[in-house]
Amino acid sequence: FATCMLDEGALDAKKERDHKSMVKGEVVHFAIRTAKDFACRQVRPLYEPRVIAAKLTGFSIYQFNGNWRRTEYDVCDQPCFESNRKLYLYFRSAGANKQWVIDDVIQPTGAVFSCSDGPDIKGRWTTQQGWANCPALKVRKVNNALGFQGEALEVEGGPTRSNGTHDNGLYLRQPDDINNKPHFMLLETAGAQTSRRRHIFQQSKGPTNNKWQICPVCNEDEGAFALSVNSDVSGMWQVMPPDKEEARKNVELVMDTPPADAVVEKEPDETDIAASAAGYETATDLLKWNEGNHECMLFSVTTHALSFLSLNPALMQKNMHPQLLRDLKLNGVNVGEGVDELNARFHEVLGALTNVVRSREEANEVLGGKYCLTGDALLKMLAIFVRVRCGIPVVLMGECGCGKTFTMSYICEWLRVRLLTLDVHGGTQDSDITDIFAEAQRLIESGESPEVFVFLDEINTCGHMGLLTEAICRRSLHGVRLPDGVHVLAALNPYRRRPPGKGDTPGLVFQMHGAATTVDSMASLVYRVHPVPKTLRDFVFDFGSLSSKAEALYVHAMVEGAPGTSDAGRAEMEVIVALICASQEYVRRVEQEESSVSLRDVKRTLQLCHWFLHNVVGPAEAGGIPPLAQAITLALAHVYWYRLSETKARVEYWTVLRDKGRLGGSRTSASKGWTELFKAEGFEVVVTKAQSFFCDNMDVGDGIALNEALTENLFVVIVCLLNRIPVFVVGKPGSSKTLAMQVIQSNLQGQQSTREFWRKFPSVHLFQYQCSPMSSSSSILAQFEMAKRSQEAAHDTITVLLLDEVGLAEHSPDMPLKCLHGMLVDPPVAIVGLSNWILDPAKMNRAVLLNRTEPSEDDIQLTGQHIIGPMLSRTGSQGGHVSSEAIANWLGPLAAAYHQIYTKQKGRDFVGMRDYYNLVKLLAAELHRKRSRALDPELLVVALCRNFGGK
Numbered sequence: 001f002a003t004c005m006l007d008e009g010a011l012d013a014k015k016e017r018d019h020k021s022m023v024k025g026e027v028v029h030f031a032i033r034t035a036k037d038f039a040c041r042q043v044r045p046l047y048e049p050r051v052i053a054a055k056l057t058g059f060s061i062y063q064f065n066g067n068w069r070r071t072e073y074d075v076c077d078q079p080c081f082e083s084n085r086k087l088y089l090y091f092r093s094a095g096a097n098k099q100w101v102i103d104d105v106i107q108p109t110g111a112v113f114s115c116s117d118g119p120d121i122k123g124r125w126t127t128q129q130g131w132a133n134c135p136a137l138k139v140r141k142v143n144n145a146l147g148f149q150g151e152a153l154e155v156e157g158g159p160t161r162s163n164g165t166h167d168n169g170l171y172l173r174q175p176d177d178i179n180n181k182p183h184f185m186l187l188e189t190a191g192a193q194t195s196r197r198r199h200i201f202q203q204s205k206g207p208t209n210n211k212w213q214i215c216p217v218c219n220e221d222e223g224a225f226a227l228s229v230n231s232d233v234s235g236m237w238q239v240m241p242p243d244k245e246e247a248r249k250n251v252e253l254v255m256d257t258p259p260a261d262a263v264v265e266k267e268p269d270e271t272d273i274a275a276s277a278a279g280y281e282t283a284t285d286l287l288k289w290n291e292g293n294h295e296c297m298l299f300s301v302t303t304h305a306l307s308f309l310s311l312n313p314a315l316m317q318k319n320m321h322p323q324l325l326r327d328l329k330l331n332g333v334n335v336g337e338g339v340d341e342l343n344a345r346f347h348e349v350l351g352a353l354t355n356v357v358r359s360r361e362e363a364n365e366v367l368g369g370k371y372c373l374t375g376d377a378l379l380k381m382l383a384i385f386v387r388v389r390c391g392i393p394v395v396l397m398g399e400c401g402c403g404k405t406f407t408m409s410y411i412c413e414w415l416r417v418r419l420l421t422l423d424v425h426g427g428t429q430d431s432d433i434t435d436i437f438a439e440a441q442r443l444i445e446s447g448e449s450p451e452v453f454v455f456l457d458e459i460n461t462c463g464h465m466g467l468l469t470e471a472i473c474r475r476s477l478h479g480v481r482l483p484d485g486v487h488v489l490a491a492l493n494p495y496r497r498r499p500p501g502k503g504d505t506p507g508l509v510f511q512m513h514g515a516a517t518t519v520d521s522m523a524s525l526v527y528r529v530h531p532v533p534k535t536l537r538d539f540v541f542d543f544g545s546l547s548s549k550a551e552a553l554y555v556h557a558m559v560e561g562a563p564g565t566s567d568a569g570r571a572e573m574e575v576i577v578a579l580i581c582a583s584q585e586y587v588r589r590v591e592q593e594e595s596s597v598s599l600r601d602v603k604r605t606l607q608l609c610h611w612f613l614h615n616v617v618g619p620a621e622a623g624g625i626p627p628l629a630q631a632i633t634l635a636l637a638h639v640y641w642y643r644l645s646e647t648k649a650r651v652e653y654w655t656v657l658r659d660k661g662r663l664g665g666s667r668t669s670a671s672k673g674w675t676e677l678f679k680a681e682g683f684e685v686v687v688t689k690a691q692s693f694f695c696d697n698m699d700v701g702d703g704i705a706l707n708e709a710l711t712e713n714l715f716v717v718i719v720c721l722l723n724r725i726p727v728f729v730v731g732k733p734g735s736s737k738t739l740a741m742q743v744i745q746s747n748l749q750g751q752q753s754t755r756e757f758w759r760k761f762p763s764v765h766l767f768q769y770q771c772s773p774m775s776s777s778s779s780i781l782a783q784f785e786m787a788k789r790s791q792e793a794a795h796d797t798i799t800v801l802l803l804d805e806v807g808l809a810e811h812s813p814d815m816p817l818k819c820l821h822g823m824l825v826d827p828p829v830a831i832v833g834l835s836n837w838i839l840d841p842a843k844m845n846r847a848v849l850l851n852r853t854e855p856s857e858d859d860i861q862l863t864g865q866h867i868i869g870p871m872l873s874r875t876g877s878q879g880g881h882v883s884s885e886a887i888a889n890w891l892g893p894l895a896a897a898y899h900q901i902y903t904k905q906k907g908r909d910f911v912g913m914r915d916y917y918n919l920v921k922l923l924a925a926e927l928h929r930k931r932s933r934a935l936d937p938e939l940l941v942v943a944l945c946r947n948f949g950g951k
Contacts (some may be wrong), residue, residue, distance in 0.1 A: 397541030401598020425818030427777020564610030731852025734913025
């Protein structure tokens with residue numbers, strides 16, 4: 001393009017060639033950087049000492065002294081340094097003199113402020129001196145017929161420089177002015193020993209723009225040889241005295257020190273040795289997507305569009321050679337355009353990249369408008385598409401929920417090609433892999449699709465890595481080459497360990513005992529996956545996780561397009577976005593895991609907000625909390641609040657949202673009632689009221705207390721069932737998980753429900769599967785298919801696949817629960833998982849998580865009262881009435897003592913809630929048998945020894 005084209009009208013052809021050569025070189029260097037970024041495996045390089053700065057002292061010009069920061073770009077394959085005063089220290093290789101120079105611009109030739117005598121930066125340096133009056137230099141106006149309008153200037157008395165040049169001679173007026181002022185050029189004399197080009201014209205910049213100057217070219221880019229004192233061309237002139245040697249100067253190159261996270265060569269640990277022996281690579285040195293700027297140049301020969309894209313445009317400009325940046329701007333190329341500012345023309349950029357042109361309206365309808373296209377996603381699509389077109393295997397590695405699968409779906413629909421997805425899991429068979437490629441070949445041969453993208457999701461979860469690697473790297477199956485139109489892409493979850501001290505709380509810990517027991521090699525991993533084979537190592541492309549800024553853009557776009565929030569006012573929408581982003585950040589901080597929440601949680605939040613707004617929340621009372629504020633509160637509670645496993649964290653969560661809401665709530669008028677939500681207990685009141693709305697209409701039966709655990713279990717599970725959102729309830733034994741499902745099944749009977757309230761809801765039909773360490777993917781899938789068929793034939797019924805003790809199957813060596821990954825995405829049936837411990841993030845990320853907190857002292861007493869009350873009521877009929885006060889007198893201290901023992905246990909839990917339930921039942925039974933009204937010490941000791949005497 002024009003930036004690299006030679007200017008045929010340039011007065012100095014050699015300088016123009018040198019300049020354009022430098023610009024072309026920088027463009028090629030930029031293209032090579034882009035190619036390496038998008039086509040090669042990006043890893044953290046091994047640490048090597050590197051020059052990061054230059055320290056200059058002793059120079060006669062004080063502005064040169066100090067620390068000079070090394071720039072991201074080099075000049076002539078040597079480091080370039082920049083001072084705080086926008087001066088540059090760089091190397092020049094053009095011409096015979098290869099030297100280091102100090103100047104305010106970077107150019108291959110021309111005058112400089114200071115320079116070395118040779119290529120040694122620590123060698124001899126000379127510096128130009130300031131302007132000095134030169135009375136001998138005379139300039140007078142003369143008449144000459146050769147000059148324009150007969151005007152000319154005669155220069156004489158100028159000093160001769162060390163290279164033999166001077167400025168004396170006749171300067172003729174030229175027809176073209178400079179800066180709208182007369183321009184004179186030196187008349188070359190016949191037989192001159194050296195070729196001189198000199199121009200006299202007036203300045204256009206600086207504190208005074210009317211001084212005359214003698215310059216080597218017809219502009220001010222290369223400085224001046226002589227300068228008039230004022231605007232009188234015939235007055236006093238100044239020249240530069242001979243360069244001064246910097247006898248006291250010192251140039252010191254500063255080397256960096258290794259940072260704390262630097263990748264250095266180290267002795268591998270036992271896990272690394274085992275993985276290496278098995279032919280695997282842990283990929284811990286892979287550079288994350290967010291750690292790069294992903295600078296690229298995108299142009300189209302059809303639309304003649306040219307764009308420089310990156311995640312951080314300011315950083316790209318800083319890293320770009322200043323002369324290249326200057327030339328691009330002179331030619332009208334916008335280098336500072338951020339990808340997130342391209343929303344209005346994303347379709348143009350994608351069209352230029354893929355040669356598939358769509359209008360803005362058509363682009364908005366891709367995937368039904370469900371995909372929120374941001375600049376971050378655009379760059380990822382660019383990286384994937386370029387690799388596919390260049391025949392480079394695409395293996396995406398990223399945290400769950402970061403958009404790998406959805407991005408692939410968007411690319412294929414944009415290209416109008418078919419996408420076949422295989423959800424790989426522990427039960428995936430050889431035939432499953434060959435079948436999907438056979439289908440791809442059929443689509444190609446039948447002409448149904450010119451190209452087929454086969455997406456193998458979570459490839460590091462099954463035992464057929466050899467076959468999958470052959471398909472990805474060699475484009476063949478069992479030695480038979482795949483058709484050219486079939487493109488193989490893959491995704492996997494990172495093979496990395498959990499942070500130290502982060503276990504499987506809040507429930508129990510699974511542990512097998514015995515001398516022959518095999519140690520669970522995946523127990524310390526965040527994801528239960530196999531390491532990455534070395535064959536795939538060079539093709540792994542880290543999809544990363546979203547930065548806070550990028551995630552906020554996604555959230556904002558999702559809120560704008562979601563039903564229920566899309567009609568909200570701008571101020572209300574901003575508050576909702578702020579609350580969701582604060583929730584995402586808080587959960588990650590508390591759980592110390594970046595993959596604990598993702599955009600899937602944002603999608604669930606908006607889905608539940610719409611449902612609560614139309615099914616639960618009523619019209620706002622005068623001065624009360626508006627319906628939208630109540631709906632978003634309940635949605636946030638379901639997705640984020642209930643997953644917190646500690647009461648302290650739950651209290652702090654509402655405090656964080658309250659503070660965030662007050663900051664953003666200033667933009668929402670008080671008349672809309674949002675300020676009421678952000679008052680003390682505002683969030684808590686909304687959640688408590690909604691729980692009561694459901695649970696007060698439950699028939700739970702005698703001896704069952706609607707305590708906090710059961711109330712939350714019922715509320716969360718019922719809402720998730722009605723929305724077909726998968727839910728996992730995690731808690732220790734005795735936390736009412738199974739009981740909640742029994743109560744739900746007995747109450748939600750459709751039109752046969754005993755209470756009028758539940759007759760407007762569909763009935764619930766359970767398909768239960770008892771998980772164990774011997775569970776297999778095939779058995780889980782078989783139960784899932786049975787539930788699907790039942791749902792298809794049922795009317796006004798919600799079919800529920802209940803996975804009881806699902807955590808036990810997590811510890812099977814065949815990893816059968818990987819089959820859940822596909823089942824949990826928009827399932828045709830409701831799915832509920834009950835577990836004593838949390839599963840890996842890849843599963844929890846696809847569902848709502850309800851973590852059971854430790855019971856409070858009041859909750860323990862309330863449960864005991866409901867257990868013992870009905871039993872003692874029979875005592876009252878035969879031996880006198882037993883008042884609730886009498887029960888509370890001895891049950892209160894008992895609950896307080898048990899709460900202290902239960903919550904202060906160290907190591908593995910020995911005492912559980914069921915021990916307390918059995919203790920209370922035994923006491924009630926003995927009191928009933930003895931027809932007694934009071935609890936005697938002997939009975940209490942017997943009951944305690946019977947239920948707690950095992951330790």
